[in-house]
Amino acid sequence: MTRQDAGPRTGPGLPTGHARATGARRRAAYPYAFYLPAGIVYVVIFLVPTVMAFYFSLTRWTLFDSEFVGLQNFRDFFAEQNLSIGFANTFVYAVLTSGLKVVLGLLLGVLLTSKLRLRGFLRSVVFFPVLVSTVAVGITFSVLLRPDTGLVNKTLALVGIDGPDWLGDATTALLSVALVDVWKGVGLATVIYIAGILSIPQEYHQAVAVDGGSAWHRFRHVTLPLSWPATYSVIILSFIGGLRSFDLIWTMTRGGPGFTSDTIASIIYKQYQAGFYGLSTAGNVILFVVVTAIAVPLTWFLGKRQVAA
């Protein structure tokens, strides 16, 4: 607490002293001790069990005892017949949901920060689905998407379209779940965008207005680039969430019909449910590697753009 006093008094003519003082001041202003509470909880409750799980992925594990089997679980996991469908579905699902959340979230964010009279009401309405538990959303939409009595097909019938059995048909099941995921998640993306757009200093908007820029000009040159941190958060969160997602898929289709809407996470969960704990943890390790392989370059790339922007 005493070191910081030296900081501001250092004259600009002494570059080395200045650098040292800045470092000291930084240490005082941003103490590593701030990491401690979060770090302890995280490491003990999350990281330690995760590392234990990595060990169990090398065993045949019944919960009652475990037997070391080396890489057998990984071989078995890759031999899973529906694994290629699972990989493809996982990727499609993640791209589709995160893409739609970015586009719709940004549009809604812009709309709901404009001078709309019903802004407050619409903000609430868009955010409502975020508040409902995934299980409840899954149950409700399974009902709405029923082929005969469901509202979606009844509405389509009004305009003469014979709607499919959305969740029971292999061609539409995954798509339907992805759209429901967007319905549920877009409110969060919108809020992140609203916060991002509102944190853009007014001066920028005024500058563009003085230049006589159109609304589109303003969006293209101020809102879009300056809400980049929001875009970054939305992409990272929804993409990783999409890769990992399983609870909505599980409540709505259980990976079915057959294996057609299985994702890696639902395959892992089914193995877990079947009591193949070792195999399922091996799957978790693989999922982790896959997500890391995609997410780390993505964060790096997006992070670089963030700096550039």
Place this chain on the structure above:
Amino acid sequence: MRTLRRFGAEGAALVVATVVFLIPFALMLLTAVKDEEQAIDLDFAWPTSWPVVENLMAVIEARDYVLLRAYVNSTVLTVASVALIVVFAAMAAFVLQRRPGKVAKVADLLVLSGLIIPPAVVPTIWLLQTLGLFKTMPGLILAEVAFNLSFAMLLFKAFIAAIPRELDEAAQIDGCGGVKLFFRVVFPLLRPVTITVILTSSVAVFNDFVNPLYLLPGDDNATVQVTLYNFQSQYSTQWNLLFMDIVLITIPPLLLFVFFNRKIVAGMTAGAIKG
């Protein structure tokens, strides 16, 4: 002419949003007030009878008033977890954003891992058992904190980035050290994102289904999401009671939102963050 078009556009937005976002809620409410036989049809038909009170009482009384106990448990769980998440994550994110270097890189990686790695349920149980925290509320709270920290940190970090460093420096000149700087100067500026974090982590914790089921089992310890199982079993479902339960357990987050909604707007339009 222009105002007319504006009205038209606003009207259209209103109608679309209402249809897309509110119809599912209408279905929940409608089914919740039907009798069991009609509820099986799961359509938008107007209820032939209105056993609202009967359904409500049936849901509340089910399994020896488990729902009321569940409300208490969920409230304790949510409030405690979210308080810890907000304080822990904001502190860590602040240092993480302001002090780049090797430590920050490791912390970044850990945050990302937290988002990526699905929690391993069974080893977590063993660990909590070793610590004597299995089947206890503090154990479950710590687990929820650990699982939700990463998301909160990501949000905090992104918004701390928007707070100009000059502010810190000015505060330091005024003699504010690390702790003071953070809690007196920076943390209040984080209000908008803090509210977002409170809201999202409350919803995540309150709506969590899997962790309470495993880490705090037993009817006495049930949380609200677990009560959904009471009306939906592998073999049959009492749809009217299930939806009444859904409606009842959706009310607390909805109230939280209604309460915080204005604060979000107020906090944001107050212009706390200005370049």
Place this chain on the structure above:
Amino acid sequence: MKTSHRTLGAALAVLAMTALTSCGSGPEPASDGTVTLSFLVDNSQATVDTAKALADAFMRADPTIKIETETRPGGSEGDNIVKTRLSTGDMADVFWYNSGSLLQALNPAQSMLDLTGDPVLANVQESFLPVVSQDGKVYGVPAGTAMGGGILYNRKVYDKLGLRVPKSWAEFMANNDKIKASGVTPVIATFKDTWSSQLFVLGDYYNVQAAVPAFAQDYTANKAKFAATPAAMAGFEHLAELHAKGLLNEGFGSATVDQGMKMLVEGKGAHYAMLSAQLPPLVDTMPQAATDIGFFGIPGADPATNGATIWEPPGIYVAKTTEHAEAAKKFLAFVASPPAADAVNKVVAPPGPYRIDGAELPGDAIQAAKDLQAYIDAGDSAPALEFVSPVKGPSLEQITVAVGSGLTKPAEGAAQYDKDVEKQAKQLGLAGW
């Protein structure tokens, strides 16, 4: 840095406070000599009602023991909870769980009280014991009744069209054609509840064992395969045939068991491959479920060997970690006695025969239960494969949905199931895999 300590202190205080406010109900000391047993059951209505009837009747008979029932989800979610709680030594004193192959995965020798030769089993039928045993040791008593797994059919539809109960698959298909012509859905399928799709395969086991008597042993020993045994393949082929000929209800892919049962009872569908235990909970709201719905075993190729596949009742077991073994045994002895059956009959209509000596099906039993009893009395019944072999693959329900929706060829489906089973057998560490 003082303030930072204070913050940490505050955080700890929050923790401590939550610890105080969240004190669960620990084991309460018995002040008056009564013992409290915890009893974990799954949350299906029939189970909860049965468990409550058993507990209430027992507490009336023995006021010194109090039973507290606790529920858990059913299905594989429930399997995991039971496994987790057993392996962490945190199981209720007594618990309700499947008999047969699922029991094998619970490692009973380590986790449950051995009841072999115990007087608790006095009234239990000898032929039931194998399904609650591992390595010759007995661990449970039957809870509730056995049930039939086959075709539930609407007798009103049959009467109206003048149909006879089919004895062979060909007759069954002929009936289906006539039913379809009359505008009623011949066969109900409800693939949203995936488990219901397995019945055509699992319920066909009577026919499999009639054609290949040694199938169960060979199958357990990794010598017989579904894909290589025509009789065992038949179930998969039936599913594919029903779909290919358009005999299923519209929207079968997203229909649920609730909807299916309602269709059947209302006569909108004629046949439904299902467990007879689905009927009793419906009788309250739809009384005709008791009289209008009959049961027949899934017919096979040969009309001369016609019979029904039955599902054994689940078991009630005692956790090894219990501190009240004596009280728990008293409860089990009561469960496995005719008075317990009487108590249950008053609350839940039995969907099949009891496995307790001296416990009879009541005179006003539902029609499907009577039909099932007739098969048993005639000696034309066999337990499902999961009760005579520990091997059951976890993915059968997805495979049968795929076959029954025309996504997978039956031969391919059977081969997939054989692979699925291999994983399970390896997990159990069975010889020969």
